[in-house]
Amino acid sequence: MEKLRSIIRIFLPLLFITYLGGITLFTHSHVVNGVIIVHSHPFKGEHEHTEVQLETIFYLSSFILSSLPELLTAVSAFLFVLRILGTSLIERIIYVKPCSSVNLRAPPLSC
Template identity: 40%
Template sequence: MPSQSKNEVKRLLLNITRYFLPILFVSYLVSLTFFGHVHVVNGVTIVHSHPFKKGAAHQHSTVELIHIYFLSHLTTDGTAVVFALSLFIPFLLCLLHCRPQHAYIHAPYYGVIALRAPPVIRFSVV
């Protein structure tokens, strides 16, 4: 595959991603905001959201309810938290340590690093 064609494919994917991700986020937000509803199944209340026709009753199969449950809940144990922290803390330390320490001074006038500070009166207490 020629490099020009690879660049065109890469540019196309970037353009698709640039528009797809915001559209996906907005549609998710709209679904949560406007289509939230409740089902009570065997005394258990299930709250979720998806587009549906208002006023028309709809039901979900047992498999759909199980999918809603697993997509709505995240269960972790302590090991996952320790693992995530063991990756995050070194990354944070490296980020803080590897940060450039150079200070660049912008002087609006050539040869002048800073202008004079305003006058100050200091009273000493005797």
């Protein structure tokens, strides 16, 4: 469990930095039939997209914008799971002295 936590502590920030860098550094636009389509992906030089690729970009953009309530629910569940993984496990060992039949002192005696 501790190894999983250490992997998650490294992987999640790295994933976030990669995502943020991807959407920030590689943003570009295309004009198709008078409509400007802005998206992001690594590329070299000038390039074009097929009609199917542009349609996919459109649907993914619409999906992300229209699914905000579900996204908030998913984020809250994700944060809950992170909170559970982030808590340290505590083991408590309680030593209980066994009561013996021979008592070396007078009553009252509590075992």
